[in-house]
Amino acid sequence: MSTFQLPNTSPPCPVNLTPDLSKDQLLAFHPFKEWIKTLSQSLKSQESQDHPFHVAPYKLRQIDIQAVDFFGDQRIGFIKLRAKVSNDDGEQLPGAVFLRGGSVGMLLILQPDDVPAESDDEKYVILTLQPRIAAGSLSMAELPAGMLDDSGTFAGGAAKEIEEETGLKVEEHELIDLTKLSLSGIQPAGEHLQEAVFPSCGGSDEYIPLFLHEKRLPRDQMQEFQGKLTGLRDEKEKITLKLVPLKNLWKEGGRDAKALSALALYNALRNEGRL
Template sequence: MSTFTLPGSSPECPVHLTNDLTKEQLLSFPAFKTWSQTLQHSLKQQESKNHTFHEAPYKLRSINIQSVDFFGGERIGFIKFKAEVSNDDGEKFPGSVFLRGGSVAMLLTLQPDDVEEGSEKDKYVILTVQPRIPAGSLCFPELPAGMLDDAGTFSGGAAKEIEEETGLKIGEDELIDLTKLTFGSEDQTSDGEKLQKAMYPSAGGCDEFVPIFLHQQRIPRKQLKDWQGKLTGLRDHGEKITLKVVRLEELFREGGRDSKALAAWSMYEGLRREGKL
């Protein structure tokens, strides 16, 4: 096991690696870069006299890498580590971190084209139904989502699955960024921190952040009815990911176990009330 000092850290922060991970691999992992830069910026805010922890500021003391999962050879997928963040009085914050990086989710609404434009009547949402072993489920309903790749683009299979099963091709220019509309265009939060314009599903133990996009499409009513029957039945054919059409007003219940779905639903309703959608 080797150790190096985290570049730019003050005080110097030792990083203890596992035998299967190099300094170069860790520092080039986008999720680690984002996490370390975000935390260092947040810690620096303690210099303000108005900060809650100004009198006894916390510092990043050490990082102990515990395990690494690789995807397809040498590409890092997930990292589990322990970060010690404490002040000079010996008070510590919980620092166990499951590092995986960002994901992206899509709220895809469908509405029959015989409904008056601008109306909320008869709107439906597409959910994916797939195995989620960490949740102990083989048929977990959630918003279409996927991990961000190294370039920060959507690389998951949800959009492809939607295109294969419905023929709907969704381009980036057809997406509305709900999280950006919700949080605004400022780079900093009201506390001066630089968090992602995204929702954090499990901030107590994971760095994952999820920007949520909206795509709205009007389609023939007959096509929607055909999809409702077809899409919910594909699991019988042995597919690992199938699609399910649910009414928008039922999303909070049909997708209620999925934090992405609940966040998308609340942002959609809030932004609509504000006249931003």
């Protein structure tokens, strides 16, 4: 095990590495860089006299890397770590973190083109059915989604994942960022969080911008999505598509935090006349 001092930290923060991870690999891992930047900004916000922790501010004192999962080409996929964040009174905050970075989720609403354009009748949502071993499932119903890399835009990542998981080609400009539209300008005081949903912020850094795309298609073309097999087989993706009525999404996709969040934002923004 090797140790180094995290740059630009006060007090100095030692980082204990696992034998299979180097300092350079960790510091180049985009989710780690994002997490440290966000946490540092939030800790700095305690300098404000209005902050509830101002009298006894918390500080990042140590990071222990516990495990690393690599993808096939030795690219870091996930990191499990424990961060020691405490104040001078010895009070400590929970610091178990599963680092995986950002993902994107897509609410794809299809409607037959023989239905009047102004009507809400016969709107359907594309769900993916695929194995999710972490949930103990071989057929979890969820919105199309995918992990982000550290290049390109959120919308670009969403458009790429839509094509890979559904076969539907969508341009970036055709996507509406539901989370940005809903959360723009809303931040905890002094913090700089992503304009995205955090599905499991008690233990993971994962954030998910949610995008909307509505498309009108001929009925026969719409039916081609029902039961379609998609996904990148060389990346072990085994995806089956399912069309469900929009009005039933809360039930059909009720185990998927992305689906429920996207549906809530979609309905709320429509109620306010912003969609």
